[in-house]
Amino acid sequence: MSQQRLPVAKTYKLFVGGAFPRSESGRTYPVRGPGGEFLANVARASRKDARDAVVAARKAFRGWAGTTAYNRGQVVYRIAEMLEGRRAQFVDLLVTGDGADPAAAGAAVDAAVDRIVHFAGWTDKLAAVWGSANPVAGPYFSFSVPEPTGVVAALAPPDDALLGLVSVVAPIIASGNTVVVLAAPDHPLPAIALAEVLATSDLPGGVVNILTGDPAEIAPHLAAHGDVDALDLTGAGAELRADLERAAAGTVKRVHVPTGSDWTAPPGTARLRAFLEVKTVWHPTGAVSLTGGGGY
Amino acid sequence: MDTARPQGGAAALAEPGAGPDATTPALPAGTAGTAGGLQQRPAPSPGLRTDAELSDATRDDSSLRRFLRGLPGIDPVGLEQRAAGLATRSIKKNSKLQAIDLAISMVDLTTLEGADTPGKVRSLAAKARRPDPAQPGVPSVAAVCVYPDLVAVAAEQLAGSGVGVASVATAFPSGRAALAVKLADVRSAVDAGATEIDMVIDRGAFLAGRFGEVFDQIVAVRQACAGRRLKVILETGELGTYDNVRRAAWLALLAGGDFVKTSTGKVSPAATLPVTQVLLQAVADWHARTGEYRAVKPAGGIRTTKDAVRHLVAVNEVAGPAWLDPYLFRFGASSLLNDLLLQRRTQREGHYSGPDYVTVD
Amino acid sequence: MTAIAPHPTPGSALEWDYAPAPESAAIGRIRDRYRMYLDGDFVDGQGDDLTSVNPATEEPLATVSTASAADVDRAVTAARRAYEGPWSAMPAAERGKYLFRIARGIAERARELAVVETLDNGKPIKESRDVDVPTASAHFFYHAGWADKLAHAGLGPAPRPLGVVGQVIPWNFPLLMAAWKIAPALAAGNTVVLKPAETTPLTALVLAEILADAGLPDGVVNILPGAGDVGQALVRHPGIDKVAFTGSTEVGRQIQSALAGTGRALTLELGGKAANIVFDDAPLDQAVEGIVNGIFFNQGHVCCAGSRLLVQESVADEVLDKLRLRISTLRLGDPMDKNTDVGAVNSAEQLQRITELSATGDLEGAQRWTSPCPLPDRGYFFPPTVFSGVTQSMRIARDEIFGPVLSVLTFRTPDEAVAKANNTPYGLSAGVWTEKGSRILGMASALRAGVVWANTFNRFDPTAAFGGYRESGFGREGGRAGLAAYLRSDEGAQA
Known part of the structure; x- marks a missing residue:
């Protein structure tokens, strides 16, 4: 009798600062498939894990925001390349984890790849589309440029484990922010698999940090955290949403509350704009001679 | 020689300070300012350049260049904005009357035409002594300013009046002549009785970066002045930038010029409020560093009482009230005086006056 | 050895003090009593009158009628009616023409506005004359031109207004802040209920006269003076679609917290320590x-x-x-x-x-x-x-x-x-x-x-966006970026 090989199961961990740590709390929770079958034990992140993720995101922010838009575009595009290469793995995860039929799962993975490609192409357009040279009424050159807000804490949508997650994360990082994202609690496996994609792409550690666990437990700490600049409440239910918005008011965070949830629709620009600041710079101009005023 | 502060009307407004040391010996001609002069520069006079950095600045050509280029830059927009802000001061009633009389006492009444004659200078001198004979209490002007060949006429007319005799010199207005010619020009004016000399700097040398040469020439002219107060005309309109105006002003101050003066009146732009402000800031900074008071003279283009009052506001607020003194501030002007007199009448009489109520000279 | 005469020290110079040059208070045509502007009429509010004081003299300047919570409700209703009625029906270019008129109206009464501002606020007349009032007029003029060009605002081809906007402004630039708030809101097609600051309500009410003289339809702009309680009633009113606030970070936090979970739009321009x-x-x-x-x-x-x-x-x-x-x-x-x-x-x-x-x-x-x-x-x-x-x-x-x-x-x-x-x-x-x-x-x-x-x-x-990072608030005022504060993007079902 031939002996069947026992597959090696994966230990699903968090993704923080480019590394894959366990939860400092040592806690896990079981994830089950659509039929209730056991799939894996997943790390259940704690408040301290959230804190560590914010530290990692903050540390990565300056470098990521300061990299050229062209370079940032290439890095984001590289994520799409790596995801495309693991298409089969993600299809499998969506089928076993979400019970999706294989064709729909394939379409979702393809859409996720395409979404990343879409936002990769935005990095070097933002300044041209939302920046401006301001024709002020005086001898000054004034220009406005969009800049990333900083560290964004995001709640991934609970129902679309890959495309929803990618649609939330891609615009945040394309515009130069770093993110701490809470994966869909019931479907965390694609999120951790995505972390493996990110880890093997060129994305600097800490730009994207992925936590698994209970959003209701972790999100309030992120919403109140003084070093988090913005919240993306896509995955927050109505009640949690109001609480988180209230907590965010303590440090005047920018809060994005989406109005729709059709991830197959064209992405638009609201998510890109949500975490951009506009900075206006002024400098005197014109007077190069003693005759004063105006330019040449 | 009479190098003392202008007397007469000006004295009514401000007490004269101590005059220069009358025992200062006149210098032998041609002892300074020769080629390589910076290397053999004499030690600074007592009281002058006490600041170590300042004495170091004139040690040689390269230190001078380093010092002048190291002066803080000027942002033109900010400068012009301050000037425009000061120009919005509303000077009314008694403060306006005070300003008018002060401005009259600060005028260097000037004629610098090829067509100047002794007759023209005589009538100007008469006007300088008594600008508005029909009005009591009008101060006399600070000085009459003429070409060297007419200094004798002016000096004769103004003897004992307290009104100074200023002479342009050094191949005015272009300054394009050999140093020996410039010095001879100065000496002829001094010999004819000039009490103040208005020299021009060599703008060509300045713009070519030969700061040491400009410095040496000013030192040489100052020696040739033999104690007469020296006004150094920068001809700001040819210097191109406010940064250059500031550098030239400091160069003149380092070389011992008593006045920094904007312009010959032959080049446009001449005295503008921002340029005057740069000079006022320079003498204020000089005072802060050395304790010495140096003077400023805008010249050319100041024609109206409004312009003059705006300049006085700048004097008051940029340099400080100490400079509200004909010893430290002058207007180089010809037509300004009549407008001041007209406005003076308007203020005193309570109705607008007309041009025929003041004399045309 | 060269011995050059030292530069002597001058004597005492002239004591020159500028004579007082006061602007004429009469130009302000200050009235004894001002009323709030609601639905196109100047009416008495149900709140207690407040007395605006000239901070330079500590003397009362005028009494001002203030709003009650019920007045806020009436104003929001009027603004809603105007929004759903004439203001939305009007071609955008016509809407812009009202703003141009308002810009001109401010310029025509500039000297009067400057005097009122200085008397009410305490700021130097040269600043109200040279900065506050001309810049207020400029804001209307600039935004007037946007009204029929919103497709170019960077928010997609057909962005829509938000609806009724509640605005609360501070006392430091009373007229100018009113202009910063009202002009972009109207250009984008919203209607407005604005509360000026308790200590500086007068220029906003003169502005109301200019709006009325411009023929602005009733209810498009309502101006309700009052204290913090009126502001609270306004920003918490369920009939408001968007709140714009300029003021302290402390109050900004409270407003953000109060709006949590309501889905109403918010922009904040708060404090700083530059x-x-x-x-x-x-x-x-x-x-x-x-x-x-x-x-x-x-x-x-x-x-x-x-x-x-x-x-x-x-x-x-x-x-x-x-x-x-x-x-x-x-x-x-x-x-x-x-x-x-x-x-x-x-x-x-x-x-x-x-x-x-x-x-x-x-x-x-x-x-x-x-x-x-x-x-x-x-x-x-x-x-x-x-x-x-x-x-x-x-x-x-x-x-x-x-x-x-x-x-x-x-x-x-x-x-x-x-x-x-x-x-x-x-x-x-x-x-x-x-x-x-x-x-x-x-x-x-x-x-x-x-x-x-x-x-x-x-x-x-x-033309230049203004607004803060971090706890100085969010949203921009001025420039194309400022329009986003008063428009809803027409794109993105997943937005």
């Missing part, structure tokens, strides 16, 4: 002007005031010497005098706050220098004040004083300057003074602030 950074290669004389303008403009009642001077240690003494000399020339006194540079603090309450916060500077060991200018016998005045030897940990380096008080800190390197400048929860504005181009641009990018002035300070223009 660093004004002077490098050793700066144009020092203009830097001194910029420092003075940065902190003493409008008595320092400016959210973007350059209240923290960061000066490179190698030029600190020189800059401070020049600064004190320059500040000594500032003329403090009657705001109506055309030569007054520093006017009255807006209220007794604010004066007390400034006094108390400055006192912490003494307690914490900073060195206080006060301008020697004489203070008037009455009115709320605070002399220009400079604290040197300030460290980051002192309250005067961290708290917004909102008065003519400058805190001076030093730094050694650009990195240290950036670190100290950004070391605040605020992020509204910053200043940089250096003649080195690459450093200007490097600093401009490193500073976490919504506006960076390089070799200038406190410049405002309707």
Whole structure:
């Protein structure tokens, strides 16, 4: 009798600062498939894990925001390349984890790849589309440029484990922010698999940090955290949403509350704009001679 | 020689300070300012350049260049904005009357035409002594300013009046002549009785970066002045930038010029409020560093009482009230005086006056 | 040996004091009583009358009728009716023409508005005349042109207005803030209920007359004076689609918290503690002007005031010497005098706050220098004040004083300057003074602030976006970016 090989199961961990740590709390929770079958034990992140993720995101922010838009575009595009290469793995995860039929799962993975490609192409357009040279009424050159807000804490949508997650994360990082994202609690496996994609792409550690666990437990700490600049409440239910918005008011965070949830629709620009600041710079101009005023 | 502060009307407004040391010996001609002069520069006079950095600045050509280029830059927009802000001061009633009389006492009444004659200078001198004979209490002007060949006429007319005799010199207005010619020009004016000399700097040398040469020439002219107060005309309109105006002003101050003066009146732009402000800031900074008071003279283009009052506001607020003194501030002007007199009448009489109520000279 | 005559010292110069040059108060045509503007009519509100005081004399200026919660409700209803009625039905170009009319109306009554503003607020007449009123008119003129060009706002081809907007504005630029708020809201097609500040309601009500004279349809703009309770009722009113607030960070937090979970749009323009950074290669004389303008403009009642001077240690003494000399020339006194540079603090309450916060500077060991200018016998005045030897940990380096008080800190390197400048929860504005181009641009990018002035300070223009980072608020006012605060993007089902 031939002996069947026992597959090696994966230990699903968090993704923080480019590394894959366990939860400092040592806690896990079981994830089950659509039929209730056991799939894996997943790390259940704690408040301290959230804190560590914010530290990692903050540390990565300056470098990521300061990299050229062209370079940032290439890095984001590289994520799409790596995801495309693991298409089969993600299809499998969506089928076993979400019970999706294989064709729909394939379409979702393809859409996720395409979404990343879409936002990769935005990095070097933002300044041209939302920046401006301001024709002020005086001898000054004034220009406005969009800049990333900083560290964004995001709640991934609970129902679309890959495309929803990618649609939330891609615009945040394309515009130069770093993110701490809470994966869909019931479907965390694609999120951790995505972390493996990110880890093997060129994305600097800490730009994207992925936590698994209970959003209701972790999100309030992120919403109140003084070093988090913005919240993306896509995955927050109505009640949690109001609480988180209230907590965010303590440090005047920018809060994005989406109005729709059709991830197959064209992405638009609201998510890109949500975490951009506009900075206006002024400098005197014109007077190069003693005759004063105006330019040449 | 009479190098003392202008007397007469000006004295009514401000007490004269101590005059220069009358025992200062006149210098032998041609002892300074020769080629390589910076290397053999004499030690600074007592009281002058006490600041170590300042004495170091004139040690040689390269230190001078380093010092002048190291002066803080000027942002033109900010400068012009301050000037425009000061120009919005509303000077009314008694403060306006005070300003008018002060401005009259600060005028260097000037004629610098090829067509100047002794007759023209005589009538100007008469006007300088008594600008508005029909009005009591009008101060006399600070000085009459003429070409060297007419200094004798002016000096004769103004003897004992307290009104100074200023002479342009050094191949005015272009300054394009050999140093020996410039010095001879100065000496002829001094010999004819000039009490103040208005020299021009060599703008060509300045713009070519030969700061040491400009410095040496000013030192040489100052020696040739033999104690007469020296006004150094920068001809700001040819210097191109406010940064250059500031550098030239400091160069003149380092070389011992008593006045920094904007312009010959032959080049446009001449005295503008921002340029005057740069000079006022320079003498204020000089005072802060050395304790010495140096003077400023805008010249050319100041024609109206409004312009003059705006300049006085700048004097008051940029340099400080100490400079509200004909010893430290002058207007180089010809037509300004009549407008001041007209406005003076308007203020005193309570109705607008007309041009025929003041004399045309 | 050359012996040149030393330069003698002059005698005492003329004592020249500028005679008072007061603007005529009669030009303001101040009335005894002002009423609120609701649904196209000037009506008495149900709130208690308030008395607006001239802060320069402490004398009552006028009584003003205020709104009650019921009046807020009526105003929101009127604004809703106007929004769903004439205002939305109107072609965009026609809407723009109303704004052009309003711009002209302000310009035509500019001198009157300047006088009213100065009497009510205490700011120098030269500032209300040369800054507040002309810039208010410019804001309407600029936004007027946007009304029929919103497809180019960067929000997709057909962005839509939000609906009824509730706006609450502060007392530091009463008319100008009203213009900043109303003009973009109307250009984008919204209708407005605006509450001016309790201590400075008058120019907003004169503006209401201009709106009425322009023929603006009833209810498109409603102006309800009152205290904080009226503001609270307004921003919490369920009939409001969007709230725009300018004021303190504390109140901003409360509003953001109150709106949590409601789905209503919000923009906040809050406090600041701007660093004004002077490098050793700066144009020092203009830097001194910029420092003075940065902190003493409008008595320092400016959210973007350059209240923290960061000066490179190698030029600190020189800059401070020049600064004190320059500040000594500032003329403090009657705001109506055309030569007054520093006017009255807006209220007794604010004066007390400034006094108390400055006192912490003494307690914490900073060195206080006060301008020697004489203070008037009455009115709320605070002399220009400079604290040197300030460290980051002192309250005067961290708290917004909102008065003519400058805190001076030093730094050694650009990195240290950036670190100290950004070391605040605020992020509204910053200043940089250096003649080195690459450093200007490097600093401009490193500073976490919504506006960076390089070799200038406190410049405002309707074409240039203004607004904060971090706890200085979110959303922009002015420029194309400012339109986003009053429009809903037409795109993105997943937005």
